[in-house]
Amino acid sequence: MNNQDLYMSIDYGAKKIGFAIGQLITKKASPLKIIYRKKQNIWPEINNIIKEWEPRVIIVGYPFTNKISDFIKDLDGFIEEMIKRYKNSIEIIKFSERLSTEESKYVYGQIRKSKYNIKKKNDLDDLSACLILQSWFNENMIN
Secondary structure (H helix, E strand, O other), X not given: OOHHHEEEEEEEOOOEEEEEXXXXXXXXXXXXXXEEOOOOOOHXXXXXXXXXXXXXXXXXXXXOOOOOOHHHHHHHHHHHHHHHHHOOOOEEEEEEOOOHHHHHHHXXXXXXXXXXXXXXXXXXXXXXXXXXXXXXXXXXXXX
């Protein structure tokens, strides 16, 4: 697949980082992976994911708010590091994540009601990343 067709999204959390992938041609996002931030250095695992999928654009969920918190500073540092590492090959975009957590909890509830009980309640970060990417597609891609 041509990497010009692939978009990735990241839901950056205090304990976990969720990843999703989507195709420009279909404008559909799918949950991909969760990385647990217990490790000292998460970058080798992030690099492996990005190398495997070769996205053209990475959408990072961002809680646009007037409050500057330690989490926002940490997230800003993460985004700056991504830009530094991938500036010549991947566009990095901040996008509002305002509803992704609530939506992922709702979707999780729907999954639990169905016969496909495939996720643990605490592992919604890749689903949140999926909703961030799908929202970005819906808002930015016409047709």
